[in-house]
Amino acid sequence: MAFLEIDELTVRLPQGRAARPILDGVSLRVGEGESVGLVGESGSGKSVACRSVLGLLPEGAAVSGAVRVGGRDVLGMRRAELRSLRAREVAMVFQDPRASVNPMRRVGDFLTEGLRAAGTAPAVAARRAVELLEAVGIRDPEGAMRRYPHHFSGGMLQRVVIAAALAGEPSLLLADEPTTALDVTTQAEVIAILTRLQAERGTGMLFVTHDLELAAAVCDRVYVMYAGRIVETQTAAGLFARPRHPYTAGLLASTPRLDPDAGPPKPIPGRPVSLAEAPTGCAFAARCAQVRPECLVEPPALVRADDAYAACFRVDEGIVT
Amino acid sequence: MARYFLARFLGLAMVLLATSFLVFSAIHLAPGDPVTFLLKGHPATPEAKAAVRAQYHLDDPFLSQYAQWLGDVCAGDFGRSVQFRQDVGALIASRLPTTLFLIGYAALLIVLAGVLLGIVAALRPGFVDRFVLIGTGVATATPSFVASIGLVSVFSVKLGWFPTFGGGQGFAGRVEHLTLPAVALAFTLSGLLARVTRSSMLDELAREHVEVARARGVAETDVVRRHVLRNALGPIVTVVGTMIAGLLVTTSIVETAFSVPGVGGLLVSSVNVKDFPVVQAVTLLTVAAFVLVNLVVDLLQPLVDPRLSPTGRGAS
Known part of the structure; x- marks a missing residue:
């Protein structure tokens, strides 16, 4: 049994706010200590899936399916259970550190808040926070505890956020685009710190990003999402060697490369499906170069192809790009 | 920090100075003659009027009246109330x-x-x-x-x-x-x-x-x-x-x-x-x-x- 199991999770916004579900039968697994990537364009539902693990769902949404952490159903938890889950078992690192830390409180208050919510004594929490600041490479951790978020750069503040997420010694870390708001040089540092600490502590991680290459570099396995569905999942290495879904192949082909023989990047034609559209068949059909008549009739199910799974009628034929 | 406070207090003093001038001139621009009220109940003879005008410095040039008043105010003397015939500072302090x-x-x-x-x-x-x-x-x-x-x-x-x-x-x-x-x-x-x-x-x-x-x-x-x-x-x-x-x-x-x-x-x-x-x-x-x-x-x-x-x- 995997530590995190999402089974057939479907999330629908209230009538009139969206034509299709934001999540449509999403299933995914993260084992203990495993790093799993969740890749998709903005609006594909990856962040919603990620937040559902903490029981954070859009207001008024109709939800079916199950989210289990350590075998317990998150969606059926009472408030107190949810609080304990969030404080001790699953922690999240958000995209923009500037927005995710309260600008009016000291960094120390931010770091210890989760621990104190879980009932740790203030002095113990403070000692632990200093250790973690040291672990994420913040100089003068004691001084940093007394400073305010605006005294830190974005990259340094994201380190603080990572330290705060690890403070409760969670078994699972949710990272929702943790480096998207940072500049490239800082990105690499933050990713290095994140993966090092995660490996050292044996923490499982669900890494959400729009960057397939980054996901492949960080994760053991990758799920690719499109329009609220998982369209492909396989190992990071397999994804590059042999993408099974035309969307994944398109994502790979659209990445710019430094290699002089690689040729210019080929963007995927068209645009992502908005929440106002509800195509009857495969949601990617309108942008797919290999579309066939049956693709427009009903959405393909996720089927096995060797070690991979892909939701495409032509999964066995291989992809011509 | 000290510089900041100094700047703020200087600003405060400037605002008060400017307002004091406006306040003083506004009352002089308003219609009506205080002498009439000052002499209420007394016969308004020219001599009485002149005496009141002298007592309240009403015949001095405007700017010198202002300077006189400002000097008194800085010394804590706001003058005497016309209606209560009492020191203004004490009057306000009691209320x-x-x-x-x-x-x-x-x-x-x-x-x-x-x-x-x-x-x-x-x-x-x-x-x-x-x-x-x-x-x-x-x-x-x-x-x-x-x-x-x-x-x-x-x-x-x-x-x-x-x-x-x-x-x-x-x-x-x-x-x-x-x-x-x-x-x-x-x-x-x-x-x-x-x-x-x-x-x-x-x-x-x-x-x-x-x-x-x-x-x-x-x-x-x-x-x-x-x-x-x-x-x-x-x-x-x-x-x-x-x-x-x-x-x-x-x-x-x-x-x-x-x-x-x-x-x-x-x-x-x-x-x-x-x-x-x-x-x-x-x-x-x-x-x-x-x-x-x-x-x-x-x-x-x-x-x-x-x-x-x-x-x-x-x-x-």
């Missing part, structure tokens, strides 16, 4: 405690009612929110003199719970006499503060760090207290400061309505009879209080939001 008590009382009511209603409205969207919005809308649209009349007719005349006039003696007496005037003052402004609090809270509730706090298992009451209300304080403090300063002016209406022997009532009666030394002194005092309250608000802001600290290092 100031009542007015300050009334303003403090009203400010307390405004903050309690306004902030509480604002929080409730922000946290309970739907029926409660709409109810508060309509209620505060009505309150905001009610001028304080209308509120005064309504309160007197219900609570004093019909129910007889509170006296209709006077300032009261001692703490209990003051509370008894000044409750209705304070409520009348607070009525309009607490509605306004409730709306400011509500919208500031709603702004903060939508911030991502609030969701982050929830996602970390922080209890909802702590989230509201430490992240929402705490961060919403900036606009609330600013508005409360402006309101308290504004109360110094509004209080004259309510003090007149309830015949409270305070500074505001004194100002109104002095304007009516052109008692210019009193009008000048009270106006200058009001402006000084206004500037001081604003200074206090500005000094409080960095404590609320460390990013606004004048030294850029954050409050410590």
